[in-house]
Amino acid sequence: SRGVLLCSLTAELTVHGLYSAGDDVVQLTPSNFNREVMQSDSLWLVEFYAPWCGHCQSLTPEWKKAATALKGVVKVGAVDADQHKSLGGQYGVRGFPTIKIFGANKNKPDDYQGGRSSQAIVEAALSALRSLVKDRLSGKAGGSDYSRQSGSGSGSSGGSKKDVVELTDDNFDKTVLDSDDVWLVEFFAPWCGHCKNLEPEWAAAASEVKDQTNNKVHLGAVDATVHQGLASRYGIRGFPTIKIFRKGEEPEDYQGGRTRSDIVARALDLFSDNAPAPELHEILGEDVFKKICDDQQLCVIAVLPHILDTGAAGRNGYLEVMMKMAEKYKKKMWGWLWTQAGDQMDLESSLGIGGFGYPAMAAINARKMKFALLKGSFSESGIHEFLRELSMGRGSTATIGGGALPKVHSVEPWDGKDGELPMEDYIDLSDVDLDDLGKDEL
16 A cells, blocks of 8 residues: 555664563663763673664674673673664764774774674674783773763762863853854853752763763853853853853753753764764765665665766766755765766666656665655755655655666776767878879879
């Protein structure tokens, strides 16, 4: 029925991830990640996955087997990065599955590059554990930096105030408004009881956010009883008041909770919002095409006119439209690809592209072997409407021709220049005496 077709492209699985409470794999979320991993002295292997990702589904039994084998020795966890995009974005996760090793310095995890069998995973874990123990023995490292800094016993302030930036009437504009980074700013009064309760949470969150966003999100504080110009400018009527500042936007009231975990979670969401757009790849061969379309929920593909038809300026105009759309939909973590008309005929044929001219666009769900075609204009508004409908589970879809991803051919990358017509064979007449033409040979 039409209702079934409409939601087939982007509807997520309704299962609760790939792991359950009965597994030895610890299910990690933004609310427990800091407590379980960052403040732990244990070595952690963490898989970032999406429930719809075929490679993740294949890894699941091996990951569970490795977790059971490493029980009590190395911690093994998993993050549903499709559900918890802020956590995936925080660690630069662009494809699934991504595996990270959290060792001595939890703020700088290592990428796991080994095989996907339980044997390979266990061997890598033990190797990393051996290195960790050697470092501790030599006095190089030990435990989580954050757990030692923040502490958890009675009398602890919960964090160091050094990472909360003191903001004043004099430095506010230069520090906050002129910054390309995101700022959460607390306006407080020294006599305010609620402000005193917030202070240790704000300090602890500032340290954590600084580390986990590579210093791209900052927490500041304004004593509104001293810097009354700022308090007046932003209409501060009660304490504490927290506002969010992003470059080029009006300040936004923070509406979240007042605990460290609440503040950190909101900061990480803001970090994800402010992250760079996905890369736009030219389809040059099988590897990039299959990886992006297999590992992402959706890959958006443009088939652009031949360079002889548009020149460099025309092509760059189309690519600019695509990059703007990639920026607009970056939180979806989709893949973005393009090719020149005629370079990938198998791909065009499987998607039914070409019959109505170029540029053309398709969105592919490789897991379901379904695709949808852009029927409107190849413009910001036309593509936005096309992708918005898909993201809401609407729009007609079809099965990819042949029921499998098409063969992709290796091509040379575009050099960024206008195209040149091929040189045809020709006769060089420069040495011919035209007066002799037509005379009979004696």
